[in-house]
Amino acid sequence: MTAARPRIDERAMGAGTTVRFALLVVLLLASGGAMMLPVVNSLRHTDAIDCTLAAGIDPDRNGDMASAINALSQAVAYRACMEEHAPPPAPWLLYSWPILLLVTAALLFVLLPVWKARRRRAVPLESVDPDGDIRALLAGLAATAGLARVPRVIVDRASVATGAVVFGRNRRPTVCLSGGLIACRRRDPERFRAVLLHEFAHIANRDITVTYGTVAVWRVFLALVLLPYLLWSGRRVHGFLTWWGEPTDLPSLTRGLLLPALTAALVFLARSDVLRGREVFADLAAVRWGADPHKWDVPEPTAASGRLRSALGPLREFWGTHPRWDERRGALADPAPLFGARALPMFLTGAAAAMLTTHLLTYLWAYNLYSLWRIQLVSLAPAALVAGVIGTALWRSVAYAVLTGDRIPSGVRAGLWLGAGLGAGGLITGYGVSDAQWVPPRPAVLLLVVCAGVAFAWWVTQCARLWAGTWRGHSLRPPLLAGLGAATLVLSAWFAWWTMDGTSWAAGASYSDSAMRQSVLNVFPGSGGAGATGDTEAAGSAVVSTLAAAWPILGGFVAYPLIPSALAVLWVVPLTAWALGRPPGTPRWVTNALPGGDSPPGATGEPLPPLRRVLGPGLLGGVAAWLAVAGAQALLPAPPTAPRDGAGLHEAQYLTWLFAALLVPAAVAASVAATQSGRGRRLVAALIVAESSALLGLVGMALLVSSDGCVGPLNTLESDCSWRPVWDTMAWTLPRLVNGVLALAAISALLAAAAGSLLRRVRPGGTRQAEDAAGEEPAPRVGRAAGARRLGARLGTATAVAAAVAVAVVEPVSLAAFHTMVPDAATSQQTTRQWIQATAPAVAAGTRARQVHAWHRLGGRFLLEHAEANDDYLRTVLRSAVDTENIRLPYLARLRPICADYGRIAGWVNHAYFRVPDREAQTAWQTLGLRAQKGSADCEHALRQQDITLFTEAMRELLAAGDSAGKAAGRVEAVLREAGYDDYLRFRRQAREPAR
Secondary structure, eight states: OOOOOOOOOGGGSOOOHHHHHHHHHHHHHHHHHHHHHHHHHHTSOOOHHHHHHHTTOOGGGTTSHHHHHHHHTTHHHHHHHHHHHSOOOOHHHHHHHHHHHHHHHHHHHHHHHHHHHHHHTOEEGGGTOTTOHHHHHHHHHHHHTTOSSOOEEEEETTOOSSOEEEEEOSSSEEEEEEHHHHHTTTTOHHHHHHHHHHHHHHHHTTOHHHHHHHHHHHHHHIIIIIHHHHHHHHHHHHHHHHTSOOGGGHHHHHHHHHHHHHHHHHHHHHHHHHHHHHHHHHHHHHHHTTOOGGGGOOOOOOOOOSHHHHHHHHHHHHHOSSOOHHHHHHHHHOOGGGGSOOHHHHHHHHHHHHHHHHHHHHHHHTTTOOOHHHHHHHHHHHHHHHIIIIIHHHHHHHHHHHHHTOOOOOSHHHHHHHHHHHHHHHHHHTTTSOTTOSSOSOGGGGHHHHHHHHHHHHHHHHHHHHHHHHOOSSOSHHHHHHHHHHHHHHHHHHHHHIIIIIHHHHTTOOBOHHHHHHHHHHHSTTTTOTTOOTHHHHHHHHHHHHHHHHHHHHHHHHHSTTHHHHHHHHHHHHHHHHHHOOOSSSOHHHHHHOTTSOOOSSOSSOOOOOTHHHHHHHHHHHHHHHHHHHHHHHHSOOOOSSGGGTHHHHHHHHHHHHHHHHHHHHHHHHHHHHHHSOGGGHHHHHHHHHHHHHHHHHHHHHHHHHTTTSSGGGOSSOSSOOOOOHHHHTTTTHHHHHHHHHHHHHHHHHHHHHHHHHHHHHSOHHHHHHHHHTTOOOOOOOSHHHHHHHHHHHHHHHHHHHHHHHHHHHHHHHTHHHHHOOOOHHHHHHHHHHHBOOOOOOOOHHHHHHHHHHHIIIIIHHHHHHHHHHHHHHHHHHHHHHHTTOOOHHHHGGGHHHHHHHHHHHHIIIIISOOOSSHHHHHHHHHHHHHHHHHHHHHHHHHHHTOHHHHHHHHHHHHHHHHHHHHHHHHHHHHHHHTTOHHHHHHHHHHHTTTO
16 A cells, blocks of 8 residues: 655745746847847948858858858958948947836736726725625635735626636736626635635736746837737748749748747747646635635646647647646645656757847847957846756756655756757757758767756756755755856856857857967967977877867857856865765754655665765876876976977977876776766766865975975976965966866767666666665764864865865966956957967858949948059059159159058958959959058168168069059959859949049
C-alpha cells in the first residue's frame, strides 16, 4: 500500500510567477523600440543600400559574417557614409518608444477597471443588498483571508453564472459578483464561500496588478507597435510579390512575418500558463482557509468530436487562462504540477530571453554605443529574468521531491527545453544570420546553446539539492535568492559571450592565421624561430601555431567583465552549501513546509561525504600543478640574454607549458571526482575540485614566477634574484592565463561529469547503486581529532572562497579601461584588418556593377577626378619647367599645394574611403594610395631640405599615382558602361567639362 503524501504548503517557496510576468513586460517594452526602428527608417529616404553596395557587400547577403567583416574592415568609410546618407533616427525617437508604451499602458491600466465595470453594467453591492447581509458575510470571509478591509464589490445582475472575478490593482481591487452567484448564496452557501475565498486569495497573493498590468502593456503594444510593424511587413511582402522580389529576400521576409506572430503566441502562451498556475494557487489558499474542496467537482463539458478539434484540444488547454476542472481537483489532492519544471514554460522562457537580448542590443548597435561593459550590462536583464523563472522552478521541483520522498530530477530535460528555446528565439530574430539565410553558415555551433541550457539547469538543480540538504533556516528563500543571484552571473556571462563570440563563430567568422601568428609574435618577439635552424625553428613554429589557434578563444574569456565572477560562483555556491554540513534531525524549513505536522516519507537530502573528501582532490590537484609548473621551469633551458637569441620563443614555450601544467592536473582531478561522486552531486563535485585545483595552481605559479631567478634550477625568465610580481612580469598574458585556465577547468569538469553520468547509465544496476552510496557521510565522530578536521576543512573552504572572490574582483578592476572603451571607427577598422580574415565573396556581375556604381557616385568619382586634375596640373608645371629650363626648387615650390593635396587623397584612399568593389580597379586604386602617400611625403621633405634629387623621385611617385588614378577611372567607367550606365557617365562627363 502506497503511503499517503504529506500535505505541503505551496507558499514554502516563491512561485516565480511575478518574475515571469516581469519577463513578458520587459520583452514587450524592449521590442517597442527595436521593432519600430525599421518601420521608422522605412518612412525616411536614405541611401543605406548604396553605402552597403559601395562597401562591396552583396545586399542579398547583408548581415552575414563575411559582410560584417567587410564593413568593419572599412569602418571609417562605412560609418561616415551611413552618417551622411542614412543616419539613424533621432535617439529620442528610439529610446522614448518604450517610455511611450509604458505611459500609455499606465493610463490604460487605470482606465481598465472603469471600462470593465461599465461593460458588465455592474451595480454597487448596496443596490442588491439593502439589509447588509452579504456585506457582513464578505467581511467575515475577508478577515479569514487576512485582508485588512473588504474590497470594493459590484454585481453583474445580467450574468446567470455562479462565479466572480477580481480586477483593478492590488491596493484598490474590485470584486465583481455574478447575479447567479448572488442567487445561489442561500441555496448553496458553501459554493458562495468557496468562490469568494478563491477571489480573495488572488487579492492576498497580490495577483491583480501584474496580471492587468501585463494586459495593459500587451494591448498598447498591439496598437502602437505590432500593428505598424505588420503594415510595414505587408508593404515589404507586396513589394516582393510585385516588382523587386528576389528569392534571397524570402528568409528576411519570413522572419519579418514570424516575429510579430511568434511574439504574440509567446506572450499569450506564457501569460496563460502563469494565470493557470495562479488559479491553482488561489484554489489551494481557499481550501486552506476552509473552503469545501468538493465545490470544485464541476463536471467537464463533453469534448467536441472531430479529428481537427481533437488535435487542437491540447493547444486550447495551453491557450486558456483557467485550468480544466479535473486539473484543479487534482492539484488540490497533489500540487505536484505547481512544483514541476515543465517543458512549455522552459521553452517559452528561453525564446523570450533570446528575443529580449537581441532587442536590447539593438539600442546599442543603432548608435554605435557598444562597449564590453555595456554588452555585459545589457545581458544582465535577460539573465536575471531567466534565472528568476528557471531557477525558481528548478528549486521548487527539488524542494518538492525532498518533501515527498520522490526522486529528485536532474534538470537535464528542463535544460534541453531551455536551450531549444534560446536557439529558436535567436533564429526568429535573425541575430547573426544574414537576410538571405534561414540558418547561420555553421548551424552546428547552435548546439552550444542547447548544451549551455542543459549545463545551466543541471548546475542549478544540483546546487538546490545541496542547499536543500544542508540549510538550517526556517525557509529556503535565503539560499534560493543567493542561488538566483549566482545563476544570474553565470547566465549573464554566457549571454555576453554568445552575443559576440558565439554568434560570430556560428555566422562563419574565421580569424586570419597569419594575423594571429603576428599577434603572438608581437607579444613574444622572436618566437617564430627566425634565424634558428633544425629543432629550434620547428619548435618555435609549433608553439606559435598553438598559441595562434588558442589566442582568439582565450581573448573571448577576457573580454567580458563578469566571466571571472561567473567562474567563481560556479563552485563557491555549492562549496558553501557543502561546508555547512547536513543538520541533525529534520531541517526547520522542512517542518515549516509541512503545516499539517506530517513528516517527510524519506530522507530530507542525500548523505554528503565529508568536506575533506571534496577539498582533498582539489588540494592534491593544486599540489600537482605546483610540481608541474616547477618541473616545466626545471626542464626549460636557461633564459637567453637577448631577444635575438630567442627570448620570445622561450617565453612563448613557457606560457604553453604553464597552461598544460595548470590545466591537466585540474582536469584529471575533476575526472576522479566525477567518477567517485554520486548522481546528485557529480557536476558540483567536479567543479569544486577542478576550480580549487586550478586556483591553487595559479597561486603557486604566481609565487614561482614572482620569485623567478632566486632558485637556480627553476630560473626560467630571469637570471638574478629579486621579487618581480607576476602582474608585472606577465602583464600582457596573465589575464588570458588566469581566465583561460579557470574557464577550461570548468569546461573539463562539465565534460567529466557528463561522461561520468553516461558511464553510470550503461553500468549494471548494482554498480550504480554502489556508486550512489559511495562516499556517504559516515557516522559522526566525536573527539578533538574530528573537530580539528572539521575546523581545517572549513578554514580551507574560507580560504578558497576568499581567493576566488579576490580573482573575481581584482581582474575586472584591472581591465576596467579595456572593458569600458567604446571603439571608434578607426580602432574597429584597424583591429579587423589586423586580426580577422576578410574575404570578398563572389557576386553576380550585375551586383558587382551596382557596387561599383554606388562606390563611384558616393565619393569615388570625386577622388578620382581630383587626382586626375592634380596630375594634369603637375604635368603642366613640370612641362613648363622643362621647356623654360627652370628646373630649380624655388620655381618648383609652387607644387607644394599639389604635394599636400596628394597626401590628403592618399589618406582617403588608404584609410577613409571604401576599397573599389572591382579587383582590377582596386589594384590601381591601392597603387594610387601608396604612390601618392610616398610621393607627398618625399615632396614635402625635399622642399624643406632643398633636395632636388629627392624631389625628382617624389615627382616620379606622384606621376605614377596619376597614372594609377587614370587606370582606376578607366576600369570603373568600363564596368559601368558594360552594365548600361551610359546616361550616368554622360551626365558626369558633361558636369565635369565646364569645370575644366
